[in-house]
Amino acid sequence: MTESPAGALERLAEATDASFPHLFAARERTEDALRDRRQKLSELEIDQDASVVLMGSWGRRELTGESDDDWLVILNGEERTDPRPGLDAVRGVVGDGERKPGAEGVFGVYAYSRHLAERIGLDQDDNKNLTRRMLLVLESVPAVGDDAYRKARAAVLDGYLDVSVRDFRPPRFLLNDTVRYWRTICVDFVGKERERGGEGWGLRNAKLRTSRKLLFASGLLPILECHKYTAAGMRTFLEAQLAAPPTDRVADAFLRHGAIDAGARALEAYDRFIGLLHHPPSRRSLKELSREEADESTVFAEARRIGGELEGSLLSLLFETDELRALVREFGIF
Amino acid sequence: MTVAEASPLDLLRGHHPVGASTGYMEEIRGDWPRLAAGAAQVSSLVVEFSALSEPELEGLVSFLTRGRPLPFRYVSVHAPTKRRRVPESSLVEALSHLPGWVSAIVTHPDVVQEPSAYSRLGRRLVLENLDARAPEGQQVELERLFESLPEAGFCLDIAHAWSVDPTMQLANELLDSYRNRLRHLHVSSLDPEHRHAPLTAEHAAAYEPVLARCRDVPWVLEAPLPAS
Numbered sequence: 173m174t175e176s177p178a179g180a181l182e183r184l185a186e187a188t189d190a191s192f193p194h195l196f197a198a199r200e201r202t203e204d205a206l207r208d209r210r211q212k213l214s215e216l217e218i219d220q221d222a223s224v225v226l227m228g229s230w231g232r233r234e235l236t237g238e239s240d241d242d243w244l245v246i247l248n249g250e251e252r253t254d255p256r257p258g259l260d261a262v263r264g265v266v267g268d269g270e271r272k273p274g275a276e277g278v279f280g281v282y283a284y285s286r287h288l289a290e291r292i293g294l295d296q297d298d299n300k301n302l303t304r305r306m307l308l309v310l311e312s313v314p315a316v317g318d319d320a321y322r323k324a325r326a327a328v329l330d331g332y333l334d335v336s337v338r339d340f341r342p343p344r345f346l347l348n349d350t351v352r353y354w355r356t357i358c359v360d361f362v363g364k365e366r367e368r369g370g371e372g373w374g375l376r377n378a379k380l381r382t383s384r385k386l387l388f389a390s391g392l393l394p395i396l397e398c399h400k401y402t403a404a405g406m407r408t409f410l411e412a413q414l415a416a417p418p419t420d421r422v423a424d425a426f427l428r429h430g431a432i433d434a435g436a437r438a439l440e441a442y443d444r445f446i447g448l449l450h451h452p453p454s455r456r457s458l459k460e461l462s463r464e465e466a467d468e469s470t471v472f473a474e475a476r477r478i479g480g481e482l483e484g485s486l487l488s489l490l491f492e493t494d495e496l497r498a499l500v501r502e503f504g505i506f
Numbered sequence: 507m508t509v510a511e512a513s514p515l516d517l518l519r520g521h522h523p524v525g526a527s528t529g530y531m532e533e534i535r536g537d538w539p540r541l542a543a544g545a546a547q548v549s550s551l552v553v554e555f556s557a558l559s560e561p562e563l564e565g566l567v568s569f570l571t572r573g574r575p576l577p578f579r580y581v582s583v584h585a586p587t588k589r590r591r592v593p594e595s596s597l598v599e600a601l602s603h604l605p606g607w608v609s610a611i612v613t614h615p616d617v618v619q620e621p622s623a624y625s626r627l628g629r630r631l632v633l634e635n636l637d638a639r640a641p642e643g644q645q646v647e648l649e650r651l652f653e654s655l656p657e658a659g660f661c662l663d664i665a666h667a668w669s670v671d672p673t674m675q676l677a678n679e680l681l682d683s684y685r686n687r688l689r690h691l692h693v694s695s696l697d698p699e700h701r702h703a704p705l706t707a708e709h710a711a712a713y714e715p716v717l718a719r720c721r722d723v724p725w726v727l728e729a730p731l732p733a734s
Contacts, residue, residue, distance in 0.1 A: 188686075211667075433681065433688075433720070467607060468606065480609065486514045
C-alpha cells in the first residue's frame with residue numbers, strides 16, 4: 173500500500189465498482205474554481221511570508237453550488253500593521269455576495285501562524301484560534317503563497333510534535349486537540365442554536381452528522397496510524413496525509429485495514445450528502461429547517477440516514493478492525 | 507481466542523450494533539409497547555418491528571407515530587407479507603406514513619407485484635433475499651426489482667442465503683452485487699422447517715467470513731440470543 177493517501181478514493185471506487193459521482197464532480201468543481209481564484213489572486217501584491225488559504229469545502233475539495241468561501245490570509249512573520257494582500261483586495265476575489273464567510277469572525281481576516289502554533293491550550297487559545305488552527309491542519313488549500321502555506325502548516329505540526337512525542341505511539345497532544353476540536357464543534361452546535369434561535373439549525377445539524385464527522389475521522393485516523401513511525405518520521409507521514417483531501421484519507425484508512433465493503437458504503441453515503449448539498453432545493457430546505465419541523469422533512473430524514481450510515485462505517489473501522497481497535501481502546505478515550 | 511473459536515454468542519456480542527426483531531416474540535405479538543421493551547432488553551440501539559401479518563400494521567403505525575419517543579438509533583419495520591388484503595397501493599400508502607426516523611421498511615421480493623407502487627418509499631424500501639423455498643426471492647428477482655427501484659436498499663438474510671447455498675458463495679455474490687445497497691442483516695440459524703432459530707456454532711462458523719464484510723451495518727436477530 174502506498175504511503176500517500178492521494179488517489180485513495182479512486183482506488184476504493186475501482187476495488188468496489190462504486191462511482192462516487194457527486195464527490196468526483198465536486199473535486200472537479202473545486203479544481204476549476206481554484207484555478208480561477210489563483211489566477212485572480214496572483215494579480216495582487218503579496219508579502220513573501222503570506223498565503224491566502226481557502227478552508228471548509230474548498231479544503232475538502234467538496235465545493236457545491238452554494239458553498240461559503242471560508243478564507244484566511246496566513247502570515248508567518250511578525251505582527252505588522254499593513255500586510256499584503258489587503259483584506260479588501262482579497263474580498264474582491266473570494267467571499268463576495270452569498271459566498272461570504274460565516275458570521276463568527278473566524279474567517280476573512282489575517283491569522284499569524286505563530287499564534288496558531290504557539291497558542292495551543294489555555295485562555296489564549298480561544299475558539300477562533302482553535303478553529304483556524306484545526307482547519308489549517310485538516311481542511312485547507314492554498315490559493316496563493318504555497319510556500320508560506322507549507323511553512324505555516326509545518327509550524328503548527330511542530331507545535332504538536334514536540335519532545336513529548338514517543339516513537340511508535342500516536343502523538344497525544346495532537347490527538348487530544350483534534351478530539352477537543354470535534355467535541356467543541358458539537359458543543360458549539362447547541363451554543364449557536366441558543367444564540368441564534370434556531371436559524372440555520374437543519375443545515376448545521378446535517379453537516380454535524382456528515383461532513384464534520386468525516387473531517388474529524390480524517391484527522392483521527394492518520395494520528396492513530398502514527399504508531400507505525402518513529403517520532404522523527406511522524407511529521408513526514410502526517411504532512412503526506414494532510415496534503416490529501418479528507419475523503420482520500422478516510423478511503424485510504426478503509427483500504428489499509430481491509431475494510432473495503434464498509435469503506436465503499438461510507439463514501440457512498442457521504443457522496444449522497446454532497447449530492448444533497450449541491451441540489452439547491454434540498455440545501456435550501458435544510459437551511460430553513462427548524463428542530464420542530466425536522467421529523468416531517470424527507471430531506472432531513474435522508475441526511476440523518478446518511479449520517480447514520482457514515483457513522484456506522486467509521487465505527488466499524490475504528491472498533492472492528494484489529495489494529496485500530498487496539499489503538500482506539502488505548503488512546504481514544506483517556 | 508480466534509473468531510473461529512468464538513461461541514455464537516461471542517460472535518454476536520462482538521459486533522456493534524446488534525438488535526432484535528420483534529418477529530420472534532410470538533407470545534406478545536401485537537402489543538407494541540411490550541415488544542419495544544422486549545427488543546430494548548436485547549439492545550436499545552437497533553430494532554426491527556415486525557408487522558408480517560397485514561392486520562398488525564395499523565397498530566404499529568399508530569404506536570410509532572403517537573407513542574413515546576423510543577431509544578433506538580436504527581429502526582426498521584418489516585412490512586406485511588402475509589394475510590395481505592388491501593390493494594398494494596394502499597399498503598404502500600400506509601407504509602409511507604411511518605415516521606421519517608424509521609430508517610428501513612423491509613419487504614420480500616415475492617410479494618411485490620407492481621414495483622412502481624413502492625417508489626414513493628425511496629431509500630427507505632429494503633428488499634430481503636428469501637430462503638430456498640421461495641424461487642421468486644432470489645437474485646434474479648432482486649436484480650429485476652432493483653432495476654425498477656434504484657434507490658431501494660438490500661437486507662442480507664444470512665440464514666436464507668445459507669439455505670440456498672451452504673457454501674456461502676451466494677451470500678458473497680449478493681454482497682458483491684449489492685454492496686452499496688446493504689442497510690442491515692438478518693441473523694439467525696434455520697431449523698429443519700426453515701424457521702428462524704438461535705444461532706448455532708455450526709452456522710456461526712459458516713457465516714463468519716460473510717459477517718466480516720458487514721461489520722458496519724446493524725445485525726437484526728430473528729431469533730433469541732443463543733445461550734452462552
